[in-house]
Amino acid sequence: PLWAIGTQRNGVVLVDTAGQIRQVINRAAGLIDDKVHHLYQDKQGGIWASLNNGLARIEVPAPFSVHDETTGLQGTIYALSRYQGTLYAATSRGVFALIPASANPYRPAAFEAVEGISNITWALLPHSQGLLAGGAEGVYEIVNRRARLIARTGGSVYSLAGSQVDPQRIYAGTVSGLGILQQRGNRWEYPGKVAELPEEVRSVAEDSSGAVWLGTQLQGALRLEIDPQNPLQAEIRRFGEAEGILEGMANVYPINGGVRLGTYHALRRYDPASDRLLPDSSLGAFLANEQMTVHPLVQGTPGRFWAMAGVERGQLYAGVADSDGVMAWDPLPFRRLTETEIVLAIHPDPDGVVWFAGREEKLYRYDPALPKDYRQAYPALVRRVSRIRGDSLLWNGAAAGTSELLLPYRQNSLRVDYAATSFDALTENRFQVMLEGYDDDWLDWTGDSRKEYTGLPPGKFTFRVQAKNIYGQLSEEGRLRLTILPPWYRTHWAYVCYALLAAGAVMLIVKSRVRYLENRTAELEAQVEERTGQIRAQNEQIRAQAEKLREADQAKSRFFANISHEFRTPLTLILGPLESMLEKARDQAQQDALRGIRQNASRLLQLVNQLLDLSRLESGKLALRARPGDIVTFIKGLLFAFESYARERNIELVFADDGSEEGPADVPPVYYDPDKLEKILLNLLSNAFKFTPDGGKVHVTVVVSSGSQSSVAVGSSRQDEHTAAATATATSSSGEVIITIRDSGIGIAPERIGHIFDRFYQVDDSSTRAFEGTGIGLALVKELVELHHGEIGVRSNPGKGTAFTVRLPLGSAHLAPDEIVSDERGAMRVERGAWSVERRGERSSGSVTTSNAAIPALPSEPSAEDAQELVLIVEDHPEVRQFIRDHLAGQYQVLEAANGRAGLEMAREAVPDLVISDIMMPEMDGFQFCQTLKSDEKTSH
Structure with a gap:
């Protein structure tokens, strides 16, 4: 065991039990300060030293120790070698020799530079005459830590290797080929380089057969058969991608008398049979993995190897062969060297100590004999x-x-x-x-x-x-x-308080509520008695009011009926003489005026008739008088009245009944009331022509469906399935007749299509609407269709057109006996109906007007009329414009516009003296039109 002593000037001193100083760890040995205040040993055996300017941990004994600038070593280390007991390191700043520690423990081992070489040095090779070094200028010989240049090779020497065939021969891998050095006694000769070999040689090794292997950085590997008589001549075999070296890099290593090649894709060996370089697993299967990069690889004492290998990041391994030659590789001791990532050189000593040169300008000494518990527990x-x-x-x-x-x-x-x-x-x-x-x-x-x-x-x-x-x-x-x-x-106390407060509040509320309910019960009992009497009186009053409402509704119906009759009488007296006057009139202007009177009187009569029919429907006095008939002939007669008007407006009017299903011969006839069916179809046709522009289309089809079920999708079309609003389905055991009137007009918006059959509803109810109407026609049509026990539906695409479909059941099973009249009377009525329809068709076609009547252009040249004042009439109704123009034409120049926007353009162009404008017009109403005129400087007079 050793004892650690902290000193004030010499760091930590380690002494044995005999009191002998075994080691001094001070600033020279890597300690950051020599003044030690306290020492502490942790469970892993490390000594913690509290220093004057920091804290340090000393590992004793340590398998790893390090040399760097603090011990005299400078530059990146490329090669290591021991010669005559001294370790030499070839670095980017020359060659350095490790001077062992002296007997004085205060002077640890340190490196000293070799004289005579200070440039980058790549290779070292011990030889009998001295230590050879490959540098930037050529090959040096080092004796007694002094270097001299013995061969200039014309560039850097990256590697040196001795020959087993000729011990006096040295191979030098240079930047431009393989150089040959030959020892002659005590001197060296450099005859030159092997011919026809320009590659940059990074490593050299000779195998037991005498073949020389060369490794390059980018050009694969080479195998040379040297000519014994002339070493500068050789048979060269190059190995590239086709022979197993995929990315160019190859380093050659002498292993067990042969040569192995470290590449980016596994450790490889030469196979003479295939003349290729194959993955080599003799040193371990993991080195034969073709994803593994192997470099460097060094053989130490027998059965022991050292290698740097990895797939993405290199890891240092120690390999030991067992008695059967099976290799076991262990990276565990070297995992702490993570900062090096790449080991550039490895040198094993015979005593088992191994030296590793890292790229961080550090040299590591590893002694596997020193114990280290890598599995020691720690918290x-x-x-x-x-x-x-x-x-x-x-x-x-x-x-x-x-x-x-x-x-x-x-x-x-x-x-x-x-x-x-x-x-x-x-x-x-x-x-x-x-x-x-x-x-x-x-x-x-x-x-x-x-x-x-x-x-x-x-x-x-x-x-x-x-x-x-x-x-x-x-x-x-x-x-x-x-x-x-x-x-x-x-907190718990808070919840207890909450509970107590809640309980108190509940008790208070309950007590207050009981008292309130008792008082309220008494009040309610009194109020109930009072209200009971009031309710009885109110019920009597409601019954009286309901009776009055029924009487008022009946009075309203009688009023509509009476007033309609009163309107019809004078209108009939007007239209009768008017026809005579038209026949006798010869003046064209008088005829136009009389036709205008007749047209407007007829329209008023039609409106009065519609109001009268609605009143009768409400009162139940409008009865259905259905009879069997040829509905196709009936519809053709109605369409005939619209043909001239369609030609006048270039509207394509088409009738088709050939698309109907003929069915069996016993298909029941159609029962209909000609007068009411006439009103239905005339209203629908008038709407179709009203909303169809000139050059458009109006198609009428009749289809008889026998014993089937059909449906009309209200507000939907084949082109737009998403505008559907409702669906009406008609089913009859005897079938139905389907009448469809389809136009190519402006269409109806999806949000409005559900209201078009409401009374007095107009699709366009704005002040700028382009089409006139009262909202009565379609409501009357719906009532008359339902009176026939039929259904009406509509589908529309805005901007593309609208289709109305009327479905009437076949046969008479759906009709009450009082709704059917005899066939004889029906035949006479159909004939009269056809004549009546023709007359009404004429009036209907005459009453369909456009808001875009021809407007005279301004005169292009001055005339005698230029002296008259200029009057602009802005009115969407052509008859009103005609009426005003006729009264002003003799005294003024008259210009006309059919809507507010056209009038504004004409006013800005002509600047009239007077403007007469309607209020409700399409495009722009009268209020906006007048406001725009007043705000324009040109027309604001």
């Missing part, structure tokens, strides 16, 4: 609990003297710090934590030694932490019991 510790805000300390680990922490609710956001007492590669320790009662499972392994929790709920928790060190050894678990108290308003 994970919870070190500190603090608040996230303010970082105030809440619990101080072991110094707190307890493993349980009780916190108020306001301190429920915590930061927990933890650590592990495994000190080899301390930064490589990994931790996983879990807060029982909050986390569902262990969190992932991380290198963080701190965990934060915010907004923890009240309750009991246990914080658990476990560590894993660089050797993969799991620690003992660290625990801290943690209790977050509830806020005061959620």
Whole structure:
């Protein structure tokens, strides 16, 4: 055993039981300060030293020790070799020799630079005459720690190897080929390089057959058969991707009298049978993995190997062969060397000590004979609990003297710090934590030694932490019991108070409620008696009012009937003489005026008739007088009245009945009331022509469906299934006749289609609507269709058109006896009906007007009329415009516009002296039109 003594000037001194100084660990040995205040030994045997300017841990005994600038070693180390008992290191700053420690324990082993070489040195090779070194200018010979250049090779020498065939021959791998050195007595000769070999040679090895193998950085491997008579001549065999070296890099190593090649894709050997380089598993199957990079590989004492290997990140391995020659590779002792990542050179000593050169300009000494327990148990510790805000300390680990922490609710956001007492590669320790009662499972392994929790709920928790060190050894678990108290308003006493307050409140409410109910019961009993009498009186009053309402409704119906009759009488007296006047009139202007009177009187008569029919329907006096008839002939007669009007507007009017299902010969006839069916169809046709633009289409189809079921989708179409509002289904055991009137007009919006059969409803009820109407026609149509025990439906696509479908049952089974008249009377009525329809059709076609009558253009040149004042008439009704124009034409120049927008354009162009405007017009109403005129500087006069 050794004793450690802390000194004030010489660091830590280790002495044995005899009092002899065995080692001094001071600044020269790597300690950061020589003044030691306290010493402490941990469970793993490490000595902790409290220094004047820090804290240090000393591992004694330590399998690993390190040399760097503090011991005189400078630069990145590329090669290691021992010559005459001295270890030499070839670095980027020359060659350095390790001077052993003297008898004075205060002078540890240190490196000294070799004189005569200060440039980068790549290779070292012991020889009988001295130590050879390959540098930037050529090959040097080192004797007594002095170097001299013995061969200039024209560039850097990366590797040196002796020949087994000729011990006096040295191979030098250079930047541009393989050089040959030959020893002649005490001197060296350099005859040159092997011919036809320009590759950069990074490693050289000779196998037992005398073949020389060369490794390159990017150009694969080469095998040379040297000519015994002329070593500068050789038979060269190159190995590239086709021979097993996939990415160019190859390093050759002399192993057991043969040669192995370390590549980016496994350790490989030469197979003479296939003349290829195959993965070699003789040193272990894992080195033959083609995903494994192997470099460097060094053979030490018999049966012992050292290698750097890995798939993505290299790991140092120690390999030992058992008695059967099976290799066992162990990386465990070298995992603490994580900062090196790449080992550039390995040198094993005969006594078992191995030297490793890392890329971090450090040289590691590893003595496997020194004991090291890599599986030693160690704990994970919870070190500190603090608040996230303010970082105030809440619990101080072991110094707190307890493993349980009780916190108020306001301190429920915590930061927990933890650590592990495994000190080899301390930064490589990994931790996983879990807060029982909050986390569902262990969190992932991380290198963080701190965990934060915010907004923890009240309750009991246990914080658990476990560590894993660089050797993969799991620690003992660290625990801290943690209790977050509830806020005061959620404590047990608070809930007791809440319960008492609630009970008191309930008792108070119940007592007050009982008293209130007793008083209220008495009041209600008195009110009930009073209200009972009032209700009796109110019931009598309601019955009297209901009787008055019935009388008022009957009076309203009688009024509509009487007033309609009163309107019809003068209208008939007007239309009669008017026809005579039209026949006798010869003047064209007089005829136009009389036709206008007749047209408007006819429209008023039609409106009065519709009102009268609605009144009769309400009062139940409009009876159905159905009779069998040829409905196709009846409809053709009605359409005939619209043909001239359709031609006038270039509207395609089509009637089709060939799409109907003929059915069996015994299909029942259609029973209908010609007068009422006439009103139905004329209303639908008038609407179709009204809302169809010039050049459009109106199609009428009749289909007889025998004994089947059909449906009319109200508000839907084949083009747009999403506008459906309702569906009416008609079913008859005897079938039905389906009449469809389809136009290509403006269509109906989906949100309005459900109201079009309501009385007095208009699809466009704005002040700028383009089409006139009262909202009575379709309501009357629906009532008349239902009077026939039929149904009417509509489907429409805005901007594409509308289709109305009327379904009437076949046969007479659905009709009451008083709704059927005899066939003889029916035949006479059909004929009269056809004549009447023709006359009505003429009036109907005449009453369908457009709001875009021809408007005279402004005169292009001055005339005698220019002196007259200019009057602009803005009116969407052509007859009204005609009437006003006729009265003003003799005294003024008259311009006309059919809507507010057209009038505004004409007013801005012509600037009239007077503007006469209607209020309700399409495009722009009268109020907006006049306001725009007044706000325009040009027309504001």
